[in-house]
Amino acid sequence: MKFETTTESLAQAVATASRFAERRANLPVLGCVLITAEGSRITLRATNLECGVEIVVPAKVTTEGTVAAPAGVLSGFLNNSKGKSVTVSLVGEVLKVEGERANASIKTIPHEDFPILPRVSAETSFTIKASDLVRAIRSVAYCASLSAVKPELQSVLVYGDAGKLTTVATDSFRLAEKQMALKSGGSIPQLLVPARNAAELMRVLETVKGDIEIYYNDNQLSTQADAIYYTSRLLDGAFPNYRQILPKEFSTEALVLREDMSSALKSLSIFADKFAQVSLAIDPEKKSLFLSSRNPDVGEQISTVKATIQGDGVAVSFNGRYLADSLQSIVGDSVRLHSNGAGKPMLIKDASDDSFLYLAMPMNR
Amino acid sequence: MTTTKELWENALVELELSISKPNFNTWFKDTHIVRVEDGSVFLGVPSQFARDWLSTKFHKDIVRSLRMLSDSVRNVEYVISRGQKRAQEEPRTIPPPPTELALEPVHQKTSLNPRFMFSSLVVGPFNELAHAAAQAVVRKPGIAYNPLLIYGPTGLGKTHLIQAIGNHFRMQAPDRKVYYVTSERFSMDYVSALQAGKVQSFKEKYRQYDLLIMDDVQFLAGRDKIKEEFFHLFNYLHDGNKQLVFSSDQHPNVIQGLEDRLKSRFNAGMIVSVTPPDHQSRLAIVRTKAAMHNFVLPDEVMEFLATTIEGNVRELEGALNTLMIQFEMRGEPLTINDVKTLLRGSNAAAKKAVSVQEVVKTIANFYGVEEVSIYEKTRRKEVVRPRQVIMFLLREDFRISFPTIGDKLGGRDHTTVIHSCEKIKNDLRSDSVLSNELHQIRLMLK
Numbered sequence: 002m003k004f005e006t007t008t009e010s011l012a013q014a015v016a017t018a019s020r021f022a023e024r025r026a027n028l029p030v031l032g033c034v035l036i037t038a039e040g041s042r043i044t045l046r047a048t049n050l051e052c053g054v055e056i057v058v059p060a061k062v063t064t065e066g067t068v069a070a071p072a073g074v075l076s077g078f079l080n081n082s083k084g085k086s087v088t089v090s091l092v093g094e095v096l097k098v099e100g101e102r103a104n105a106s107i108k109t110i111p112h113e114d115f116p117i118l119p120r121v122s123a124e125t126s127f128t129i130k131a132s133d134l135v136r137a138i139r140s141v142a143y144c145a146s147l148s149a150v151k152p153e154l155q156s157v158l159v160y161g162d163a164g165k166l167t168t169v170a171t172d173s174f175r176l177a178e179k180q181m182a183l184k185s186g187g188s189i190p191q192l193l194v195p196a197r198n199a200a201e202l203m204r205v206l207e208t209v210k211g212d213i214e215i216y217y218n219d220n221q222l223s224t225q226a227d228a229i230y231y232t233s234r235l236l237d238g239a240f241p242n243y244r245q246i247l248p249k250e251f252s253t254e255a256l257v258l259r260e261d262m263s264s265a266l267k268s269l270s271i272f273a274d275k276f277a278q279v280s281l282a283i284d285p286e287k288k289s290l291f292l293s294s295r296n297p298d299v300g301e302q303i304s305t306v307k308a309t310i311q312g313d314g315v316a317v318s319f320n321g322r323y324l325a326d327s328l329q330s331i332v333g334d335s336v337r338l339h340s341n342g343a344g345k346p347m348l349i350k351d352a353s354d355d356s357f358l359y360l361a362m363p364m365n366r
Numbered sequence: 367m368t369t370t371k372e373l374w375e376n377a378l379v380e381l382e383l384s385i386s387k388p389n390f391n392t393w394f395k396d397t398h399i400v401r402v403e404d405g406s407v408f409l410g411v412p413s414q415f416a417r418d419w420l421s422t423k424f425h426k427d428i429v430r431s432l433r434m435l436s437d438s439v440r441n442v443e444y445v446i447s448r449g450q451k452r453a454q455e456e457p458r459t460i461p462p463p464p465t466e467l468a469l470e471p472v473h474q475k476t477s478l479n480p481r482f483m484f485s486s487l488v489v490g491p492f493n494e495l496a497h498a499a500a501q502a503v504v505r506k507p508g509i510a511y512n513p514l515l516i517y518g519p520t521g522l523g524k525t526h527l528i529q530a531i532g533n534h535f536r537m538q539a540p541d542r543k544v545y546y547v548t549s550e551r552f553s554m555d556y557v558s559a560l561q562a563g564k565v566q567s568f569k570e571k572y573r574q575y576d577l578l579i580m581d582d583v584q585f586l587a588g589r590d591k592i593k594e595e596f597f598h599l600f601n602y603l604h605d606g607n608k609q610l611v612f613s614s615d616q617h618p619n620v621i622q623g624l625e626d627r628l629k630s631r632f633n634a635g636m637i638v639s640v641t642p643p644d645h646q647s648r649l650a651i652v653r654t655k656a657a658m659h660n661f662v663l664p665d666e667v668m669e670f671l672a673t674t675i676e677g678n679v680r681e682l683e684g685a686l687n688t689l690m691i692q693f694e695m696r697g698e699p700l701t702i703n704d705v706k707t708l709l710r711g712s713n714a715a716a717k718k719a720v721s722v723q724e725v726v727k728t729i730a731n732f733y734g735v736e737e738v739s740i741y742e743k744t745r746r747k748e749v750v751r752p753r754q755v756i757m758f759l760l761r762e763d764f765r766i767s768f769p770t771i772g773d774k775l776g777g778r779d780h781t782t783v784i785h786s787c788e789k790i791k792n793d794l795r796s797d798s799v800l801s802n803e804l805h806q807i808r809l810m811l812k
Contacts, residue, residue, distance in 0.1 A: 050413065
């Protein structure tokens with residue numbers, strides 16, 4: 002096998018592919034990028050059996066062939082290589098990579114064990130603007146649970162109806178939901194995308210302009226974004242019926258500036274205890290929101306945030322990080338807080354945009 | 367009929383041999399048979415990755431290994447299903463009813479044999495104490511007697527007792543972890559863990575149990591590394607108030623090559639012995655075992671078994687099994703004489719050590735001939751017959767070789783001995799007097 006291509010495109014493709022390779026796999030070939038040179042292009046593949054990627058790079062192929070090279074080594078070398086073009090050739094079991102200033106010989110691994118990437122038939126699909134999908138995932142993905150106890154909570158729920166795509170994630174302490182407009186494929190059943198895979202999908206789509214089409218079936222989801230084919234396993238499980246826990250009516254509503262809230266929470270985190278507890282008091286008479294945190298080893302802090310308040314006064318505690326997290330997904334300049342009193346969850350929304358909502362559970366103590 | 371689970375487990379064993387370990391671990395993890403339908407095996411796999419790869423790369427191997435185990439397998443289909451974990455857990459939450467236990471082979475998780483229950487154990491003076499201690503352990507695991515060590519000669523139901531503890535414990539608390547292991551198995555586990563560099567997982571495996579039953583601990587003696595591992599395991603479980611149950615063929619204090627620290631630990635709990643059963647208990651054992659198999663025996667036959675087979679319950683069971691097979695083959699009830707003829711050739715009758723001289727003396731006395739004449743080269747009729755009988759008995763009952771018999775009886779050729787044995791054997795078929803004589807002689811030799 003021998004081909005020549007531009008350093009930049011190869012380095013970028015290998016870097017992307019190597020994110021999908023599994024470093025600590027039982028099967029050594031899964032830690033590799035599979036490179037196939039054929040016709041006038043090369044195809045890079047990598048998978049960790051959870052998700053997989055296939056990238057096509059135009060190249061001048063002299064001899065066709067296939068090779069599996071350790072992803073970390075290859076991307077590490079290419080990231081630091083200079084020059085316009087790079088020549089890659091297979092000599093025996095060694096992959097020779099020749100750049101402008103540096104040459105490398107990389108030991109390869111037998112490629113016969115490299116699995117095929119699942120293909121999803123084009124029967125069920127939806128179309129959405131790539132940047133919208135990225136935003137939909139980014140707005141909620143951080144809420145996904147890190148614990149493997151409930152795999153369905155380790156994922157991002159994606160479903161769609163009435164021309165809207167909804168993404169949801171929760172770790173049972175807080176929940177985020179985001180809606181984006183769909184271009185086509187109105188009714189989408191509940192798809193559970195593992196959160197790690199969703200993050201990779203986001204990174205793949207970040208550079209894509211225009212619309213993309215997402216194919217799915219019961220077990221797998223995939224998309225073709227420019228030269229990149231992406232596929233992910235879908236979790237088999239039932240996402241909790243979160244709609245029923247969303248409160249409909251509220252006893253208190255407060256409108257605050259996002260910037261005020263954000264900076265208050267940032268400085269409060271310095272004084273927060275190990276549970277990151279932040280106490281929040283909404284005082285309608287003083288037209289203010291009082292936020293306080295206290296750590297016996299450090300000290301304490303009280304911040305006042307000016308607010309427009311309707312309803313009763315409320316005092317309730319939250320994990321400060323959970324409150325701060327919600328603000329990263331809010332783009333408008335003001336935030337609406339909805340509460341039903343102490344011990345009840347608080348709903349946080351973007352005052353100017355109804356497509357995002359965030360529910361935070363209070364702390365018990 | 368093997369279950370689909372066993373079928374797949376056996377197939378995996380085959381596959382593991384033909385596929386490299388990384389490949390096997392990667393692709394066959396979490397696979398299971400969902401159902402079998404018209405010769406098609408539906409294999410549940412965790413993801414589409416696994417489905418696509420198994421069906422392109424390993425399909426042939428899978429079909430071959432399944433066919434080897436079951437001829438009815440025509441085809442294998444792959445379905446994506448993650449239900450395996452749940453399916454595995456479900457049966458554990460519902461304890462199987464005791465009536466079904468008998469049909470079960472050795473329980474996978476605990477390696478207990480469900481056949482061994484307290485209800486199938488005959489309790490007599492010989493094992494009363496051990497039985498009471500075992501029941502106390504089931505009632506108050508970890509508290510009553512910890513550790514419990516039952517010792518006694520082979521074949522007296524030690525294994526039965528300690529496994530019964532495990533089985534009852536399991537029924538009583540299905541969510542608690544029980545494990546039965548022989549010390550031999552324990553040693554092997556340790557050695558293979560050592561070789562694979564997985565000592566930690568070995569430790570973890572054994573330390574998770576709420577009740578650990580180890581059979582034949584005397585075999586631990588002399589294996590230093592394993593003894594040490596056992597010692598730590600013992601301490602760990604004992605400190606955690608986990609019940610430990612052991613069996614041994616000797617009192618721990620007299621086991622050679624067992625350190626004092628282990629001896630004293632055994633002594634800290636309860637040590638009970640089982641002794642060979644007395645006549646009454648043996649009779650009761652024969653009755654129970656026969657009844658267990660719905661096998662009807664006349665009282666005199668039971669009496670005969672209890673009298674002739676002393677000491678060892680296992681031999682008693684063996685004799686009973688022989689009788690049952692004979693009964694099934696003949697299809698008619700066995701008489702006491704049948705039983706005697708059947709059991710004569712068995713180990714049970716031949717185990718007594720009798721010297722050749724004694725046999726010669728007894729038989730010579732029986733026929734009223736002089737002992738010395740047997741050894742002489744005389745061919746008098748009254749001597750020839752007893753001599754042939756002696757040779758026959760020495761051969762048949764005491765399994766002495768033909769040349770030795772010839773040698774002992776005045777330096778005769780082994781062909782002479784063979785001839786004599788054949789002659790008596792032939793005569794026995796028609797000569798009832800001879801058969802009677804032999805019977806009496808045998809009783810005298812006991």
